[in-house]
Amino acid sequence: MTQATQSLFADHAYLPEGWRRNVLLQWDAQGALVAVTPDTQAPAGVAKASGPVLPGMPNLHSHAFQRAMAGLTEYRANATDNFWSWRDLMYRFAARITPDVLASIAQWLYIEMLKAGYTSVCEFHYVHHMQDGKRYANEAELAQRVVDAAGASGIGITMLPVLYQYAGFGAQPPRDDQRRFINSPDSLLGLLDTLRGARPESGALRYGVAPHSLRAVSNDSLRALLDGLDAMSPGAPVHIHIAEQTAEVDACIETEGARPVQWLLDRFNVDKRWCLVHATHVDAADTAALAKSGAIAGLCLTTEANLGDGIFPAHDYLEQNGRIGVGSDSHIGVDWRAELRLLEYGQRLSRRQRNVLASAEMPRVADRLFAASLEGGALATGRNVGALRTGARADFVVLDANHSSIAEHASDAWLSGVVFCEHGETPIRDVYAGGDKVVENRRHRDEDGAYANYRAALAELLK
Numbered sequence: 001m002t003q004a005t006q007s008l009f010a011d012h013a014y015l016p017e018g019w020r021r022n023v024l025l026q027w028d029a030q031g032a033l034v035a036v037t038p039d040t041q042a043p044a045g046v047a048k049a050s051g052p053v054l055p056g057m058p059n060l061h062s063h064a065f066q067r068a069m070a071g072l073t074e075y076r077a078n079a080t081d082n083f084w085s086w087r088d089l090m091y092r093f094a095a096r097i098t099p100d101v102l103a104s105i106a107q108w109l110y111i112e113m114l115k116a117g118y119t120s121v122c123e124f125h126y127v128h129h130m131q132d133g134k135r136y137a138n139e140a141e142l143a144q145r146v147v148d149a150a151g152a153s154g155i156g157i158t159m160l161p162v163l164y165q166y167a168g169f170g171a172q173p174p175r176d177d178q179r180r181f182i183n184s185p186d187s188l189l190g191l192l193d194t195l196r197g198a199r200p201e202s203g204a205l206r207y208g209v210a211p212h213s214l215r216a217v218s219n220d221s222l223r224a225l226l227d228g229l230d231a232m233s234p235g236a237p238v239h240i241h242i243a244e245q246t247a248e249v250d251a252c253i254e255t256e257g258a259r260p261v262q263w264l265l266d267r268f269n270v271d272k273r274w275c276l277v278h279a280t281h282v283d284a285a286d287t288a289a290l291a292k293s294g295a296i297a298g299l300c301l302t303t304e305a306n307l308g309d310g311i312f313p314a315h316d317y318l319e320q321n322g323r324i325g326v327g328s329d330s331h332i333g334v335d336w337r338a339e340l341r342l343l344e345y346g347q348r349l350s351r352r353q354r355n356v357l358a359s360a361e362m363p364r365v366a367d368r369l370f371a372a373s374l375e376g377g378a379l380a381t382g383r384n385v386g387a388l389r390t391g392a393r394a395d396f397v398v399l400d401a402n403h404s405s406i407a408e409h410a411s412d413a414w415l416s417g418v419v420f421c422e423h424g425e426t427p428i429r430d431v432y433a434g435g436d437k438v439v440e441n442r443r444h445r446d447e448d449g450a451y452a453n454y455r456a457a458l459a460e461l462l463k
Helices: 064-069 083-094 099-116 141-153 185-198 220-233 247-255 260-267 284-293 301-306 314-319 335-352 365-381 411-420 446-463
Strands: 006-015 018-027 033-037 053-055 057-062 118-125 156-163 206-209 237-244 274-278 296-299 323-324 394-401 428-433 438-441
Touching: 006 237, 018 057, 018 411, 033 206, 057 274, 057 323, 057 365, 064 083, 064 099, 064 446, 099 141, 099 428, 099 438, 099 446, 118 237, 118 365, 118 428, 141 156, 141 206, 141 284, 156 185, 156 220, 156 365, 185 206, 185 220, 220 296, 237 260, 237 301, 247 260, 260 284, 296 365, 314 335, 314 438, 323 335, 323 365, 335 365, 335 411, 365 411
Parallel strands: 006 053, 057 118, 118 156, 156 206, 237 274, 274 296, 296 323
Antiparallel strands: 006 018, 018 033, 053 394, 394 428, 428 438
């Protein structure tokens, strides 16, 4: 080991094979793990974790600016309030975003994510232009502000600039309140190229693209986007909203002659580089095909519940070895534990059973969902994260060993306590991202200043 190597010893750490005792974690100056050694002795002078150590969770779906809306749409705007009426409110909010405001919101949000144990985020970024729809002198201005906010907070990021062309299926012209989002494939790829030049990829930063949804792109523009991406960065992540609402499914059938997931799988090579966000309204054939493709279903349970989207068929999908990951999306809540809890509870409510998402191999629901979300979330980031193993990013959290949700429990019940118990403050005490201790004793190193800036941004937005 070089002099720059850093180390942490843990009495208990969750490795890919499960909980192990007496684990020495060692990482290099670039923040990558160079050794993970269980069943060893603590070397003299090495720091010791104050509690059990877990890998940090990837957050595979985020719209950072929407954090500032949380709690502001919880009233009935019309007699049939639904996703589409919420979207109208969100568009009006997006119209007020400035670069400085976005930077402050994003940095505070990413601090909240880190405190919750998210150590990576996939940012589905679609507010690109000035408030009147004109381009900034730096076409990547807003995306660059978000990337910089991630760097300032310490969270790893996969930046996914969004291609948004149309208001609906059949190449409907964009609405006036969508003018800040609109690009062609060429202009979106140009924005991405500018961003990659200004902020090059690193262990903490990856780029991909996000065609917003099938209603917002066409077959030809999606193909042009993917061809351009592969010329620039072969194999980079591709994320897309899909089948979130029944109205979207119905419109796709009417205009394209197929359900959204079926349409996409029939025309494109959808594999593990893809993240299909929500995929809420899939039928049995969609479910089987999506699981077989190897793509990740990006589930955002707190947002899906808040918007009344529906319930993803998680039991059938997981039984067919489908991949999942979780995200906080609109950030009505920022906690992977809540996402996993709601994933299971939705199945319990719809099926009137308990422990629905357990399996014969993993009878504890929390263990199965945690492991699945680490793996799927890591694939969605396109980065080497989501596990305590040699070569992976040194992203991990330290639990409070004295927290009432796990104290006196056997180690095989710790994840169940972490996920399903809601008692007092978070059981996550410390957080390391790329080996850097960014949260200590539940406080982020830049918490006070970032929160003051966030409040100032809110005051500007809401005046």
